[in-house]
Amino acid sequence: MIRPVLLIALPLFFAFLSPIIGIWSKKGVRYLIIFATALNATLAGILLLEALQKPVFDIIGGFQPPLGIVLMVGPLGAIIAFIINLVAFAISIYNLKVEKEPIVRYSMLYLLLVMGSTGMVLTGDLFNLFVFLEVTSIASYGLAAYNKDKKGYLGAMKYVIIGSIGSTFVLLGIALIYSQLRTLNMLDIAARIGTMDPYVKIMAFTSLFLGFGVEAEMFPLNTWVPDAYDGAPHPISAAFASLPAKAGVFALARVIFTMFSFTNFLWFVVVMGLLTVFFGEIVAYTQKDLKRMLAYSSIGQMGMIIMGLGIGTTLAVEGAFYQMIAHALGKALLFIAAGFLIYAARSGKIEDMKGMARNPLIGIPLLIGALSIMGMPPFAGFYGKFFILMGGFSQGYYAIIALFLAASIVEVAYYARFIKIVFERGNESKVIRPDAATYVPLIILAIIIVVIGVYPKPILTVLQHVGTFIAGGA
């Protein structure tokens, strides 16, 4: 019987251990990180199997929920945790490519970023969620500026400013809720949310929604994303796109469904989601730099997930979670591939990458990732997008879905342009073969995307419990 707390305690244990190991061998720390993330992924997998029967409550310190902190792991939380750790494991292999100096500190920051994101998904306590949000953000601030060049620093600076304003709003939200309900456990809050004064309730919801919106890259709050992703080292931008972003959106889902039970307000969330998609895709079309393009495209995909959550029907939320999984895998793959392409072309601009992906080891996973992001069938991205669209239709959001489809045509346009340039025949001479640390994670992620896409039964059996999640359960 796996205790979810191990998913947090063990990485912490290894993080604290690594400075000591770091004194002896720097390489040792890198492989320790890979082992830690692998262990975490397997634990999360076993936890997922358990959480399928009934939600797992892990009481910390032996005190019943509202007194102590409790980890609330439903099937949905478990699968997101599993995917986060799986992707983290793949990215940690790519981490071997990072040469820039204080590598021990880099590994610690990366491991704690993973721990923070997992924590955000597992926790059932509001303030604990805030602490893990902070763990993730601070790790991200440190990693965003890791390259110590101007782009890195500026990206990190923007992230810090927006991130800390966001966390202030989260704290304000918690203060508002605590002032009325005097408790911090989510289920306890959910049970007694009705007793709150309606205006204070709206204020609390908006502050929390805005606070987590920063991490979930919602429209007006995602302005830091392109600069932070662009400045960060390649594996980190891959990690940004899949780990904290997914945890942020899951926290958002917690806010919308577990704690507050608004029905008439959800259409506004859909509108915000649509705005995120719209601006994300359109600005991505104008981007010349590869990583900025992928950053904006990841904003667009997050917007789609927020839209799915906002629509609120079981099908749409199921689609939103499916898209979370697909996007985490797909975007991590694309960023790793982008890292290799930038390294091969020695420039961030897309035009200079003519024909860089012609090597099948990099070309095929890149295609699988791009097609999955675009929502093409035998890949994971298809079901997510289709369910969200159909959920949107079942709620009668015709215009919004039409606009969303227009935005995704723009998305296909710039991905096709990228694929055109990268697969162009021309300079065969400069095409180099990726080494193991690059193509191993690519192949792992590509295989998972295909397996999930071709046979979605396991994922869908897990996502059937969306009903209880929407009703405010685990």
Add this chain to the structure above:
Amino acid sequence: MKKALAIVLAILIFIVFALAFVKIPFGEKMSTYPHYYNPITNQTSNMSLPQHYLTYGKNDTGATNMVTAIVVDYRGFDTLGEVTVLFLASTGVGSLMYVENKVKKKVRRSNAVVETGSKLLFGFIILFGAYIFIHGHLTPGGGFPGGAVIASAFLLLYLAYPKFHAKHEKLSVSESIAGLTFVIVGLIGLIIAGYFLYNFLPFGLPTYLFSAGVIPLIYVAIGVKVGSELTAIVDSMMGVRE
């Protein structure tokens, strides 16, 4: 134009939150607090959460300082998270300040009064800091203020002796050992009682030094950790002086 926008925004946010907080009573008695509800066992209790802590806190955790009881025992997981945050800060600052080519900076010597004064005071400040976090569960203050005091001791040395440098390896070793003790104590709790961070040591008599089970142990670890981390941050921020 941006100034005007900023003012308008600030005022609007102030008004909006003021409207919300006007509805919240200030300084009311705890009896008016709503009663908490336990989602797992699904029953609402007869008292509110703070009242529960204040009434049963003593025999649940054995600590007299309720804040410490909550910080370390009831919501120990938060503190674990929060310690990681500090650990992250020091690693983050360390990695950002990390510079291969050590640029030497010329620094003036401070005068004799500061030097001798700091040499004398250093021991006492460390002692005082240790006192704070050892008695964390009895008197106000705890691991974090204690750690900060220790860090201030080292800061004093930096001010006094321009060439002074705390060894980075030593600091990070002490930091990680302290962190490890915290996690291992948690894991032992998990192994013994099935709950992570369970208070498995005997509570002993209230207001005695060796009471409240695991809390002093954890607080000592936190104290050492905070102390070494803050000094590490100060040290890397100082950069290198010849």
Add this chain to the structure above:
Amino acid sequence: MVTDWLIHAGLVALYLFLAMVIGLLFMGIARKITARIQNRVGPPIYQNFLDLGKLLAKKTNIKHNWIFDFAPLFGLGGVLLILAYLPMGGYIMLSGQGDLILLLYILAIPALGFALGSGASGNPNAGVGVMRALTLMLSYEMPFLIVILSLMIFYNTASLSVLLQKQMNYLWGIAALPISALAADIALQGMMAEKPFDIPIAPHEIASGPLVEFGGKYLGLLMLYSAGSIVVETSLFVDLFLGGGIVLNPTVYGTLAYFVNYLVWLALIFVVWMIAIFVNAVFPRFRIEQAFKFYWKWPTVIAIAGLVQAYVMSVFLGVVP
């Protein structure tokens, strides 16, 4: 059953042979008339029979490749096939088995075979000639197809034999749809490639166009083909608009009717041929763009007027022949 099948085949063969003879005769008459108009004596009427005999008797025939033979084979075979499907003098040969649309497409077989053969000759003049022929076809087909469409809509049938029946007991095409008949006659001029529209065979510009490489027996057979096509085009016009020459009802008068109808049919096609020849003798040759612009302007307008008239009469006034 086999015996009357044989008689039927024999009659068809007779009609086809007669059609060929008429065709050659008409060519002779045409040369005689144009000569007379141009104030010269001109060759005797039977001149074409002599040319045919000379050409077929030639020993040395030039041949380029196996595709080159397509022209005479498909040409002659195709034209005979069209004649078989075209009622002559009221005698329904095969047109009971195939309707007007089939006929339209069979018209294309000899033309395509001939085009293939001349294309295979390798002579650039032939290529240009075929291009002009096809462009001319596109131009005159516009009014012609609209005319056929209006006939089909008015008489509410696509089969030629039924059309003749209806013309017999109701009204001749030319009486019912005079405008369409006018357009059809203008289009006929292009179909027969007579003077204003003999652009494909323009002797001065591209040395008789597609025919340039053919000599000896090839030219002979192609002459038979052009003779047959004269009878086809004139007889098509007569069948569509002049009741196919049926004056006496064959069911009433038996073989006598067939004989009389054949003579009337002969006279009618001669009249149509004379119109074409007189126009041919007088007009200079159009350039291909002029021909195309010409056909897609006035004849098409007339044809559309005819179509509208047919449409109005058949749909709104409910006139059912």
Add this chain to the structure above:
Amino acid sequence: MIQYYYLGSIALIAIGMYIVIAKRNLIKIILGLDIMDTGVNLLFISIGYVKNATAPIENVPGPYVDPIPQALVLTAIVIGVSVMALALSIAIGIYKKTGTLELDEILGVKK
């Protein structure tokens, strides 16, 4: 009881917000963030306050203040410190790279 403390802390937050949006210098912006943080912490503590009650140390009798906000603020303060530490080290980095802390110059230079 008039909620001076609430209004005071919200004022702090608003001022912090103003500083972040209006001020040019990077350090001032970071300080603005810090002011917002302290504002929220003050808000938390004032929520937990009970009129004429003492700190929740058991050995002193009498009504106690609500201990939970104090525990939370303890964590929030440390988080605030860590964010400030990182923000300042990033600012130092920017200063090293661009030689200035004025935001317009940094962005101007960067464009």
Add this chain to the structure above:
Amino acid sequence: MDALTLFGIFVLLPLVGALVSYFGKKYAPIIAVIFTGISGIFLYLWYGNFGSYTIDIGVKLNLTFDITTWFFMLMMNTVIFSSLLFSVSSKLKRAGGFATLMLLGFAGANGVLLARDFLSLYLFWELMSWSIYLLVLRTSGEYARRYLLFGVLSAYLLIMGIGIIYYYTGSFLYADALSGAIPHAIWPWILTFLILGFGIKMAIVPFHVWAPYAYSSEQPFVAFLSGGLSKLGAFGIFMSMYSIAGISLLQSFGTFRGVSLMGYPFALLGAATAFIGTILAIFQDDIRKLLAYSSIGQLGYVMIGLGLGTPLAIGGAMFHAFNHAFFKSLLFLGAGAVIYRTGKYKISEMGGLGYRMPFTFMFVLFAIFALAGIPLTSGFISKWMLYEAAISRKFVIVAPLMLIASVGAYLYSYRILYGVFLGQLKDEDKNVKEAPGPMLAAMFILMVPLVIFSIVPGWILGWINKILVENGIGKLNYTTFSYSSAIGGANMAVFWIAFILLLIFAMLMFMAKKARVVDQYDNYLAGEAPPSVALHAAHNYYKPLRDTWAPLLKHSIDRAYEKFSKFFAGGFYEIKRIYTGNPQDYAAYLGIAFLAFLLVGWWLLW
């Protein structure tokens, strides 16, 4: 036969084949041929037992194997079998990738044909469209991008249609669409979305822009794309009009002489496509582009048939789709053989290849006969049915356009024949050899049905009649050798006998004297020195026609799309300015967002 075998043979087998053939490297096409052959055999065996099944792969896929699916699968299977057979000897670069993607497209196509619920339809539709994207990508990224934009547009139009149905009926099944939950006024919307969505795949006029680009990639793939996959568009339109909506519902929109007002505009669209496609085809010099526009034109006919909706019209459309599948892929394979041997694309650069490649010439000649509708091939019968349908219901706009378009077909057919195969043989093509064995075999397979079904039209009319009866559209009256309609009919047996007899007669007349074969320069140069460059009249072949059409040809739809996308891209750069890069603006955005959020929340509650 249960669900798994049906799904396995027609969808999983090609997918497995795709995987296997990727590693086959040089032998990949042969492996692919074997896989398509197997599914072809099963298709033949399972003619009788139709039925519908459901497969659960996490989501329920409802598959039905009935006569309509069988009929379209017959086309799809034969066309891909022959294109892959063709590609065995056409020495493609990275043949492994080619075979994989072809089989993926095939699996997608089979899936679309089998699907009876919108989820599986959309799934396989997208699978098929992106496998085409990658195949076009093998030749040129830019063309692939343009194709994918339209491919995705078609998918999203389908999504809109499916979504509206899902909104009302709450289920994806085709059958449920008729459950009456959908109000009458909504059906035009649904049908427009679905038909336009499927129409894009058939390259209907406003959306035909992608076809010339996509059709200029490797010839064996293009044969499958234009021959096989464009039929999916026809299948989709047929299903959405006559199986999902149903003929009675279409009629309920008011009929105009027996043809539903809902279908008629699409018939007009089809007529416009036929006319524009043919006219554009006449002036193309690149053989691939010419065949592309001609394919657009021919598919216009199918659209007319489906639009008119009378039994004869739909039967004609089905038959024409069948013919188009065979003669168009035959034409593309023929062009492929010529390109393979000479490496040239421009018609004016070729010439006289008929003498060097006689078999290819014969196959292309037969394909041209079918295309132009000459009665020697089944091409005539389908065109005849379409004409009869239009004329018997007195449609005075659709019929002339169709007739003129078919005459236009003669022009560009002859341009291919003359430009490529006849005329003078150029020196560099002197020793061009005939296409290799597998290519000829592939072309022969495609030619056979065109001839057989012209002699015995009864068989195929039987299948089509079964389709019409099963979907409750009506019936055709036909016998094994002849067919007829309200206003006319034709008997192909009599035609063939008469034609052969008269041909023999002409042969006898012709064989009387022998003829001496002579060199191509012999006669007309009469002894002069042959020119350095062979005079081949195929350059700018229809120049006079082009001059007369010049005012009209000036406006091209391609350039309209170019301007359209430029306009939007400009707009995007405006929107980009929101991300100013200054964190302070971002902080201000955050504040504004907070207030906006609050406003909406507050307004909602009060």
